[in-house]
Amino acid sequence: MRIAVYPGSFDPITNGHEDIIKRAAKIFDEVIVAVLVNPDKRGLFSIEERVELIRKVVTPYSNVKVESFSGLLINFMKSHNAKVIIKGLRAVSDFEYEFQMALMNNKLDDSIETLFMMTSAQYSYLSSSSVKQVAMFGGCIKGLVPDPIINNVLSKIREK
Ligand code: ADP
16 A cells, blocks of 8 residues: 655645645545644644644545644655655745755665655646735635635634
């Protein structure tokens, strides 16, 4: 069974993330979307809320699971018997940081591979932070985040 882990903050999940999940789910037997718990960074959504939002979006994909993790990604991978980390690449600016992380993870455990998937052109400008900014200033986020979560994002922004 080929299991891949797609880690990130997903605060919140965007159409760019969903696109990577959908494509990865066609290649692997199982894809685990792993929401990173970062105690230093309080996001817009709590970790539990992010997991719930992603679960809402991935219901159509039967081989996709959603979980959260803290600590080292490779420990999470080990406990799930996963050997492949999926990363999305948008721009050259993503590359340097991702390259460093991929090498570090491979150094920590050389049975782990990081697989990079190119963003689809129509999502190359999309990030969770840009979505939050647009929503904060009253812009339309349809087409930026998956339809099932648009209202969750709007009400969260209003609440804050
Ligand atoms: P961000 O907050 O920048 O949107 P995350 O940390 O939640 O990103 O991202 C998780 C993963 O998804 C990373 O590998 C990131 O490169 C990838 N990703 C984010 N947005 C996109 C996009 N629009 N297209 C492809 N991959 C993306």
